[in-house]
Amino acid sequence: MLRGGDRAARRVLLVCLAAGATTLLDQAVLNIAVPSMRQSLTAGAADMQWIVAGYSMAFGLALVPGGSLGDAYGRKRFFLVGVGAFLLAGVAAATGAGPGTVTGARLVQGAAAGLVNSQVIGTLQDVFQGHDRGRALGLYAVASGVATALGPPLGGALVAGLGPELGWRCCLLLSAPGALLTLALGARWLPPPRPTARDPRIDVLGLALVCGCTLTLMVPFIRTPGSGGEALGWAALVAVLAIALTLHQRLRVRRGRPPLLHPALRSSKQYLLGTAVAMAQFGASLASALVLTVFLQEGLGLSALSTAAISLPSALAMGIVSALAWRMVRRIGARTVDLGLALGIGAALAGTTAALTVPSAVLPLVCAAVQVLAGAGAGLTVSPNQTQVLHHAPAEAAGVAGGILQMAQRIAAAVCLSAVSAVYLHSAPMPQAGSGPRIAYALASGVSAGLLCLALVLSRLRGARREPNTPHTTGEPCTTETSIGRRPAARRSQSTQRSEA
Structure with a gap:
């Protein structure tokens, strides 16, 4: 190591x-x-x-x-x-x-x-x-x-x-x-290549079922929408594949074969809740960025370069804050993610308010300022949450754990991009002269704020259900001594019991 x-x-x-x-x-x-x-x-x-x-x-x-x-x-x-x-x-x-x-x-x-x-x-x-x-x-x-x-x-x-x-x-x-x-x-x-899985045999059928679930979840959101019956057909296919995957994984465990989805990943509430937080936050961020780009160009008539300049502060703020987020994690631990989500909610609500009240002449500048807040919130959320999620993955399943996390984010992105952009596109051609795009952007920003609120609730639920021996500092190993050289309380109590005996 x-x-x-x-x-x-x-x-x-x-x-x-x-x-x-x-x-x-x-x-x-x-x-x-x-x-x-x-x-x-x-x-x-x-x-x-x-x-x-x-x-x-x-x-x-x-x-x-x-x-x-x-x-x-x-x-x-x-x-x-x-x-x-x-x-x-x-x-x-x-x-x-x-x-x-x-x-x-x-x-x-x-x-x-x-x-x-x-x-x-x-x-x-x-x-x-x-x-x-x-x-x-x-x-x-x-x-x-x-x-x-x-x-x-x-x-x-x-x-x-x-x-x-x-x-x-x-x-x-x-x-x-x-x-x-x-x-x-x-x-x-x-x-050099070093296998980490205890059993190198690949669960080929499990991989095929996971790919099938991913494909059937994402394809309906990246193609031209079909009829309601077609949507129900896709949903039924997803359900069948998900049930087949669950049964297949349980059968492999019973037969003593290594499952694709490590049991520690399926049973860890911290991993599952953290992945759900990442999905809601990632989907909301990408969807709000897409809607902002469309609103600035079609609603306000800005050029592509001007739109890129307004979006630039968000990415820069995210990069800078991400580099410093580990300092915040050392001070307040897992609550860093909650703070980042709260900032993201504030940015989304500020965008909603600005779209409805700020004059068109200064609205681009206000949007750029709001993007700084949104980027800072993402910087406090993405990396600390990712570290917390992957902390609960065993070493032999580190690659699969990271792959599932990123795959879940991609699925969330496809769903949220389709849903939030649909809210904007269906609301933009409103009868009020000149106010249609503004109201549409406000509604879409409100949906993004709702997704971030869901992520915050899940993050708080994860904090309330912290698993035994789970550290409050992101990425701190559970089995090592703390930074001040003291052993965890559970290990000290075992030593005391042995000495008393």
Whole structure:
């Protein structure tokens, strides 16, 4: 086990940060180039939906299988394969001549990104422990925030400077240098493959059922909505697959075979509640960002670059606060997540109030200020909550635990993006002259605030149901001595009983 101050550990962290930033930059940079890409490829709305959302779907599908493979056979080889496939698929997408080629390449690229990120989470858990793990995950969130912040401005600049045809293609190639650097550094600095699972046998049927559940959950939200009967059909299919997965996992346990979903993950209320908190927060954040982008461009008539500039403070604030969040965790422990969620709720309600009351001339500036508050709240929530959730995952299931967490967030993103954007789109064409987009944005922000309130309730419930020997400081190991050298009370009582005997 490496310590956070070791040179080798710092190199591993650098590789993980580069991988996270590269894959997230590729996703963030494309949104701003969608109109020019659609014009260049003469693609329909369904084609563009698959090009943009297919990346996230494939990303989510690859997370749990990637984590399971990394646990069973070691993470380095799958990390390198994933980065290499991500690079090649990006080049194929950038040089594609039609929407079908670009869609296929983006699906492969998303799956490769999911494979890479599942190894990143598992590697950080393998290498770091205690406060070092919380700090490493905080820096990972910083890299994510910086990549998200740089994506829209860079994409807008490329499209504006190079023109619609060459601009969107360069957007897809923007992550290639980072992928090459990550591939070279990963081959040199990542630790040798070391299986962490006690039994290397892969639960193939379990993986297939998980992928089927993920696919049937996400597809209805990234395609053109169908009839009510079709929606019921998808829901029934999800229920059947979920029941089959549950029965299959119980059967494997009875037969003494390793299940895909580790028993410690299914029985830990802290892990399940923390994952639910992450789902609500992640979905609300992405949905509110999408609605804000649409409102600024279609409701207020701002350009893409101006919209990106207003969104930039949120990503910067998230990155800065994430880097400092571990200090807050040391002081108030798990309540850091509650504070971050409260700030997010305040930001969403402030956006609702501003949309209804602030004049149009100063509304963009007010939105930028609100984004600072929203980013700070996310910075206090994402990394500390992630560390708390993964703290309850056993070492032999670290990759699967991280994959399930990220997969759940992707599913939540697909559902919330569809639901919250539907609230905005159905409310925008209201009869009041000029007030339709404002009221629609206020309603959508209110829905996001409601999701964050749900996350806060779940977080408080998790605090009330803290499991035995669970530390109040995020990432503090349960079985080690505390920072002041005292043993936990339970261990002292055992020693006292032995000495008295």
